[in-house]
Amino acid sequence: MKNATPTTTRSKGRDILGTSALRPDGVAKTQGNFAFSSDFQAENMLWGATLRSPHPHARIVSIDPTEAWKIAGVEAIIFADDVPGKPTYGLISSDQPVFARDVVRYMGEPIAAVAADHPETCRRAIAAIKVVYEELPVLSDMDVAIDPATPPIHSDGNVFRHQRIVSGNPDVVGDVVVEGTYDIGMQDQAFLGLEAALAYPDPGGAGVELVVATQWLHEDRKQIADCLALAPDKVRLVLGGVGGAFGAREDISLQVHTCLLALRTGRPVKVQYSREESFFGHVHRHPGRIHLRHHADRSGKLVKIEGWMKLDGGAYASTSAAVLINGITHLQGPYACENALLDAWATRTNNPPCGAMRGFGVVQACFAHEGQMDRLAEALGMSPVEIRLVNAMKTGDKLFTGQIVDSVAPVARCIRETAAIPLPPEPVRQTGSLELPGGSGRTSDPAHIRRGVGWGVSIKNLMYSEGFDDSAEAKCTLADGVATLKFATAEVGQGFVVLAQQIARTVLGVDTVILDTIDTQIGSAGSTSASRQTWMSGGAVDGACRLVRERLFEHVAHIHNLDPLQLAIEGTEIVDTLGPLRVTVAEASAGLRVEQTFVHRHRPTEELDENGQGNCHVAFAFVAHRAVVDVDTDLGLVKVVQIATAQDVGQVLNPLALLGQIEGGIAQGLGLAVMEEIVVNDGIVRNPSFTDYLLPTALDAPDVVAIPIEEYEPLAPLGAKGVGEPPCISVTPAIVAAIRNATGRDIMRTPVRPQDICLPA
């Protein structure tokens, strides 16, 4: 990141809040010593593998494992009938079979699992299981799914949820009306650390321990225990090193299979997906189609938003219902507007199941509403910045759900500060330069390159919504000047491990903070998603440390005959604010052991009513992105030159970690803008590999110039907003707008393909 203004510097060299403290796992990760989930091994371990359907929709006529059993080294082969508990699982509604029994509804759906002495034995056994399928018609189109005349492909029906928003005066008409239909392709989370788990059975099958890469240990445990017909406390989960998640580990994938194989064989079992299997093993970002009609008055002020949104949830429910609510409630964008008439559907089809991915429904919504803002600006002869400033939401505004935005809402400031970032100079371009569109392919000649600038601004809810009882627990133990923290917060790469240490150092005045194992031996921390862990688990760690500090102050006050309220932490010392006492925390806590647990909850939210009204979200964060692109207009190739951004972050707790989220989110949003798409034809995935599912490389990554907008958020325990999702949302429409600006073409879908730029539509 260039020209970034550091907001805080290290204070006295201690790694407290506000400093760019380094991650405790950083060195191991950069040196390759960090144990990811796939690195775990156990003595006497077996390997597991999964048999998956090659068809998107078929009846299972018969399954014959006879030949597989003949292979030496095969120890277990299990099917739907071998699931002792609930046969299905799911985050919101339990509609997804652990193993398909009669019918498969998507390509890659699990049918059986095998445990054997070697991965190669597993592979042969899987290949030897004979499944006879009778292929069924494939439901792949959202409109067909919504049509009530279409036969349901699941007993729960073909629509996961329909939601409507009717707000204010839906009949009002604006002076200017613009309309557009926007398409969003299916993006994959593409984390680098593939799915992996290792299960250890308890003697006699009384329970099981699972080391797994996940986002939410306790939710996994609940679903696993149900399927295994075990009490939840008989299923113990330990977080394996997680190499990225982005939502793809919110649903369970290999968890139940691995535990079942371990319990069946009485031996530790490890399951590990390949990259190809990973594409079938986890949910993706919902592809969708959104139609919007924006009404505005002559000054550009929004009068009404109408239209519809359709998201394709694929074969099973996952979090589609929640993604849909996020999507429809964010169609407004970060703009004031009280009149709305909107419908949204999440459909069930025979396409790959879709669920959580960074941005959770808002990415899709933002692509559409930002396209609309540009159309409005054009219709009114305003600039993209003007139209957005005229409408910028502020604290106290009422959303079209009736909810009042009481978060800090510096939308106008985000836009202004982004606009103030200097545009990159137009370079002297040379044929063959790697910096041109086409990069190393050396296709571009300077004369054919046009530069474009585009804007995107977004609003993103933080935490879970719609009445979900969301909590996070943490325990802090102080003994002899050393703090130990225990929590079940999944560290998926976001850096909660360093933040937790920073909090303890700041609150308690200690330098050494030990992190206990992340497992289910403490209450739930909730999911590492929805930009929520800094707020939720950060709040829990902060709360536990404060309770410990109270006990410590009471102890010191008692010895020195003082009122504990007089005491404060200054650096690593306890000081009497009214007298001379000064004692180090290390000394004061010598021989002492204080342990406190704290549960943090955010304020309650409520479900939307049938008109889409209700205080369904907890809080919001905002960001602006300005993209500068160079486009080879003849070949349709794009180079994103610069992304300028100002992001509403609340208090900055770790500038380096913030930067990591911003740059990473921008790369992910860039991927969705110009290359990342799972190509599905009639339910068949065409590109399940990194050869053909393209992620941005260093040559695709733009210069990022980022400014944190630091306004303390009173609603948040540390004054800090979640910063994980916002960076990846409005960057996609900003890049696509820049491509439109460079080419003059009305590009209505993302990712933008070369042919969308240079061939007739």
Add this chain to the structure above:
Amino acid sequence: MTVHVPTSLDEAVQLLVANPTARLLSGGTDTMVEVNFNRTKPEAVIALRRIPSLREYSIGPDGIVIGAGVPYASMETGPLAQALPALAAAARTVGSPQIRAAGTLGGNLGTCSPAGDGLPVLSALNASINLRSPRGTRTVPFAEFMTGVKRNSRATDEIIESVSVAPTTGFQDYAKVGVRNAMVISVASVCFVHDRNTSSVRVALGAVGPTIIRAREAEDWLAGRVDASKQLPPDGALATEFARLVASAARPIDDHRSTAAYRRHAIEVLARRLYLRSTT
């Protein structure tokens, strides 16, 4: 699996006679992908990396000979890059630095994918492939070597020893379209060679047909209009018509990487640009 590590080409040829199903291994950048995807399970491997002669090249007045084991990294810069700028350009588009350090022309020829980036260059340079077997050395023009998608006329007991290229003077370049700025499989590519020595312009197309395609009609058309013993005229209209003819030679398909229409269009754009680049 047994791995043989011969240190001379003769030894390798003998090993291949003794192990007719053995897999020849050069940089392994294609083979290991196949192994990982379970598409191949070699019982025996003959690793060619320790054979010094395969990793050498020579540049002389009679031509250029590039050992089958010369990695792309050696073609990107230095004497080879100076002698064969189109090959250097193609080499720079291959994968990542790691792939270019390991991957070889021999492997590109062994695999014979229509998207192989070395192949359009060999085609446009009228390169010959030198094959060694117990029967001696056989030399095959590139056009007769590649016979289809991942198919070539190498006999099972033959080892690709080198490729030979006649000396050329004049502009040559290679350009490749992929949907990412680096590390990407070709969606369409063009190699353009203007050879003043033979007064000819030769154009080869990658990833738009089952084999590398030579745009012979366009080559002949151009030969009838320009004096190719000199620098080509910077004539935009001529370039446009030439590019149209080049594109008409393409036989592209629709697949998950791109569409036939885009591929043909991209060939036309690249052919026009390369022609005009040659005139400046």
